[in-house]
Amino acid sequence: MTADEGTFGSSGQELYRKARKIIPGGTQLLSKRPEMLLPNLWPSYYSRAKGVETWGLDGKKYIDMSYSAIGACILGFADPDVDEAVIDAIRKGSMSTLNCPEEVELAELLCNLHPWAENVRYARGGGEAMSVAVRIARAKTKRDKIAFCGYHGWHDWYLAANLAAEDALDGHLLPGLEPAGVPRGLRGTAIPFHYNRIDELEAIVSANKGDLAAIVSEPLRNYHPAPGFLERMREIATEIGAVLIFDEVSAAWRLNTGGAHLLYNVQPDMAVLAKAMSNGYPMAAIIGREDVMQAAQNSFISSTYWTERIGPTAALATIEKHRHCNVAEHLIRIGSAIQSGWQKAAERAGISIHVSGIPPLGHFDFEYTNAQEIRTLFTQIMLEKGYLATNAFYSSYAHSDHHVDCYLEEVERTFEVLVGAIEKGEVERLLKGPVAHTGFYRLA
């Protein structure tokens, strides 16, 4: 499956060079910037995607063993069942002056899956829905400050954390996010703590007790919660009258059908679901307790395309398939096989890596000082073999054991090449383009 030297990815890169001139930052999502994966060589654009396969603009086919659309396509690309439901919705009219009934059906389904939740609002993106949740929390409590850990999107409430200290968000998934354009008046309104560090949250609480509108956290991401962490967050929120918001944008639907918090039996006041809920069609839901959610009526939260029909239709079809096919079990099994396969391949090849993450959202780090150079070379070699691959793997229902076995064989061979390059000090020389970026940079 070796690609033609010199031609692979070329037309995608040509288009990307054009894009960088006309689209500031090149793309709409930092994680999809080719510079984040393999500068100058990443295929960058797709002409078609199906299951785990993606075709570049030059017609070359790749097996996606990377991010499965940055975690959005949990069933695989262009899932036939979800697409059929969506096509039917399009035929019936995706938009009208009236509302679509699917949003009521979806609200009932989400409340059934999360029995603590009584009300639902919708948006179409994860960060946008988080912003709605924070607005509702502020409206409910009539307070301004938010204590948070983790990444929650691009909106003012969140980036305000970086107005206080330039590196406040480092260690919260994406280092170096720039708050330019965020009003300086928001300084001090978003206060970060680290996941599993209840002592840090307690310190924030004692300094800001009567001012905290919400505590915002993912229920889990890279690690499971330390014993008592979620429970203590719950207690603190109740004690100080703040709203507890679980951001389930990435964690939900991976380990179970619904929010990951269901596994821990800790009930937030609000939870935000998005991304994988609708398998590639825009949809997001804010679910919550009635007494909190009703505060949405005291604020103005309203948008035309939050009423279209495709998002809720896709979500209903995705959730139905998720339940029926026990998708979470598949994601865990495939993700576990990849994680143990990485480890075994590394041991056999004699390369040092650290594997982490929950099985459906796994990743590994090369344990070397030039780790980013090595990771870039890994992506370059795997791309030449026909794989979209990096040091992360998000499993989908379309990933089969066969995909896993073929991929791991190539990973092991690639690790062997990397070991040789590391030993000879040749990693940089073997790179055909620049080293990949690690975080947010302004593109020249």
Ligand SMILES: Cc1ncc(COP(=O)(O)O)c(C=O)c1O
């Ligand atoms: C935990 C979490 N919250 C919020 C977001 C932002 O979601 P979106 O990119 O759909 O705006 C993400 C995206 O990766 C996320 O992982």
